[in-house]
Amino acid sequence: METTLDLSTLNLAVVLPELTLIVFAILVMAADVFATPKNPAPRQWTPWIALAGVVAAAIVNLSVSGREVTLFQGAAILDKFAVGLNYIILLATGLGILLSVKYIPRINKQVGEYYALTLLTATGMMMMGAALDLITLFLALEIFSLALYILSGLNRTSPRSTEAAIKYFLLGAFSSAFFAYGGALIYAGTGTTQYYGIAQVTAAGLANTPLLYAGIALLVAGFGFKVSLVPFHSWTPDVYQGAPTPVTAFMSVGTKAAAFAAFFRVMLVALPFSYGAWSMPLALLAVITMAVGNFAALQQRSLKRMLAYSSIAHAGYILTALAGGAAEGADAALFYLFTYAFMNIGAFAVVMALEEMGAEDAMQDRAKGLGKTHPIMAFLMAIFMFGLSGMPPLAGFYGKVLLFEAAVAGGMIWLAIAAVAFTAVGAVYYLRVIANMYFADPVDESADEVNRSLPLDVGLAIAVAGTILVGVFPGFWMNAFQQSMALFGG
Amino acid sequence: MSWPILFFILVGALSIATAVGVVSSRQPIHSALFLLVNFITLAIMYVSLEAQFLAAVQVIIYAGGIVILILFVIMLMGSEDVPVDRIDSSWASIAALGLGMLMAATLLYSFMADFLFQAEPNTLAGGAPYAIGMTLFTRYILAIEMVAILLLVALIGALLLARGPRTGxxxxxxxxxxxxxxxxxxxxxxxxxxxxxxxxxxx
Structure with missing residues (x-):
């Protein structure tokens, strides 16, 4: 075991974007300390400091892109994949902060802590993509999970928010145990926790196969919980519905992006030589996930629950690319998650605007007649719904094409066909929202207020611009995610 | 079968028995005490692997610190019997049982195979303070720093949740x-x- 400190491996450039966010998280907390009841100004700056942190981290991320370095003695890596994931996480964080500016002070006065936690969550998520060691991975997972348990229970006066936090925490802790145990068994089976080391041992046929497979199974269960695959999905609708909507929006994209990035890296870098063992189970999980997600979403009355089940279905789509096992799958997943960030956060932003004061949810009925009462909101929602359903020329279409192509490239043609079929099922509930908005009469005339604010409008504008621009010019954006992962031996 | 292995099997059996006790006790306080014994058996295993420092840490931090904290929580919350709902034998619990058995069989098989080939357990050369320190602060330096962030998150979270809405x-x-x-x-x-x-x- 290496026990000398090689100073050249301590180059902090690998984690510079993460470090930037941590510094700004501390600045947010420092600013919050100076707020007094008489002079609450510093507390009102906190969202903008946090947003500045996100922008700064994005700039740092740009400056470190194009390199490929493995540092901290193989604990973390900076490659195109990690940089690409960082962009997605920062995008989701930035949009989440914009949605939070007016919303969070209504439900909890401690906004400073909220923004600090949001930035630290993003830090953990970004580390998920950079991790090259199961220990680093587990710590990154815990950092962002712990922060999200807390954020989902932010609304202390709402029983539903508290329930969401408790449920998420208990099930999340359980899944973390699965994850840790899986990692331990892989270590027992191969004698190392480093991805490249695991790949070397399995390639040489030196691994203890039963232990390795048991470890993989538990690891998949742990990941399955985080990205909400069926049958590990039962927390998703309740938590998405109960958590404050900006948190849900941020979480739905951030968790999925981070966990899928790590999932892809573990499977394709550490365990490519066990592909025969994990491809078929993952393909079956993908089919069940798409089926349950889409059919359950059809029956939801609440818009947030509908989006929750739709996010389960989307996890299934992304999993098809992983089950294919082709390296392009990772690029496709990153690109898809990039588009998903715009569409999904945009959809949640509209839901947030439709919520009545004090309620943390909006029903399908609320969308009825929106085309007449609030044409702009209805138009935006229509774009997000079309995008999520995968309608060309919007962003979701090209992302889905890439995902299913990756499944085909891995030889899973039947899986790609199933995924396309389920996409068609999914279109039904997205289009129903649009039909409700344009072809139904408003149900409740008195409740036709929408809660708009300048930051929310900015967030919506970014989301809709992304949904359209990425869809119209996919090639330009795709460059950022092509051949992104530094594969074993590659 | 050599003495170390016999010793390991005895301590291991005790460890598993207490672990079962933790999850099956109806009284939280019994669970906590079973946990204490479980931690101590783990410490004994560390000693048998010549990792005395780890054993001391195990006793001081886990048995001494964590279990005491758990006992405090039980003291504050009251320690009535936890109503244990009998889980009905639906397909889910049968499936869970099956998977659990499969898991146990897999582990048992592979560990037994290891035992047959390997007469003496390896000693943890890294169980001494020097080796642990060197490993933690060279190879796992990133992990150590990430733990710091994790603790920061936990600290902020505790503040955020414990202070409650406008009270405190x-x-x-x-x-x-x-x-x-x-x-x-x-x-x-x-x-x-x-x-x-x-x-x-x-x-």
Missing amino acids: PKTGAELHAEEEEADAAGTTIPYVDDETTVMAAAE
Whole structure:
């Protein structure tokens, strides 16, 4: 075991974007300390400091892109994949902060802590993509999970928010145990926790196969919980519905992006030589996930629950690319998650605007007649719904094409066909929202207020611009995610 | 079968028995005490692997710190019997049982295979403070720093959740603002232990 400190491996450039966010998280907390009841100004700056942190981290991320370095003695890596994931996480964080500016002070006065936690969550998520060691991975997972348990229970006066936090925490802790145990068994089976080391041992046929497979199974269960695959999905609708909507929006994209990035890296870098063992189970999980997600979403009355089940279905789509096992799958997943960030956060932003004061949810009925009462909101929602359903020329279409192509490239043609079929099922509930908005009469005339604010409008504008621009010019954006992962031996 | 293995099997059996006790006890306090014994058996295993430092850490932090914290929580929350709902034998619990058995069989098989080939357990050469320190602060330096962030998240989270909506003690800044307000209004907030009043009383 290496026990000398090689100073050249301590180059902090690998984690510079993460470090930037941590510094700004501390600045947010420092600013919050100076707020007094008489002079609450510093507390009102906190969202903008946090947003500045996100922008700064994005700039740092740009400056470190194009390199490929493995540092901290193989604990973390900076490659195109990690940089690409960082962009997605920062995008989701930035949009989440914009949605939070007016919303969070209504439900909890401690906004400073909220923004600090949001930035630290993003830090953990970004580390998920950079991790090259199961220990680093587990710590990154815990950092962002712990922060999200807390954020989902932010609304202390709402029983539903508290329930969401408790449920998420208990099930999340359980899944973390699965994850840790899986990692331990892989270590027992191969004698190392480093991805490249695991790949070397399995390639040489030196691994203890039963232990390795048991470890993989538990690891998949742990990941399955985080990205909400069926049958590990039962927390998703309740938590998405109960958590404050900006948190849900941020979480739905951030968790999925981070966990899928790590999932892809573990499977394709550490365990490519066990592909025969994990491809078929993952393909079956993908089919069940798409089926349950889409059919359950059809029956939801609440818009947030509908989006929750739709996010389960989307996890299934992304999993098809992983089950294919082709390296392009990772690029496709990153690109898809990039588009998903715009569409999904945009959809949640509209839901947030439709919520009545004090309620943390909006029903399908609320969308009825929106085309007449609030044409702009209805138009935006229509774009997000079309995008999520995968309608060309919007962003979701090209992302889905890439995902299913990756499944085909891995030889899973039947899986790609199933995924396309389920996409068609999914279109039904997205289009129903649009039909409700344009072809139904408003149900409740008195409740036709929408809660708009300048930051929310900015967030919506970014989301809709992304949904359209990425869809119209996919090639330009795709460059950022092509051949992104530094594969074993590659 | 050599003595170390026999010893390991005995301690291991005790460890598993206490672990079962933790999850099957109806009284939280019994669970906590089973956990204590479980931690101690683990410490004994560390000693048998010549990792005395780890054993000491295990006893001090886990048995000494964590279990005591758990006992405090039980003391504060009350330790009535937890109503254990019998889980009905639906397909889910049968499936869970099946998967659990499969898991146990897999592990048992592979560990037994290891035992047959390997007569003596390896000693943990890394169980001494020097080796642990060197490993933690070279190879796992990133992990150590990430633990710091994890603890920061936990700390902020505890503050955020425990203070609750607009209740709890006032912050220093709020107290300061109150003082300033009182000053502006020409009144004074009575001090109790302030240095000047103590000195004035002495004179």
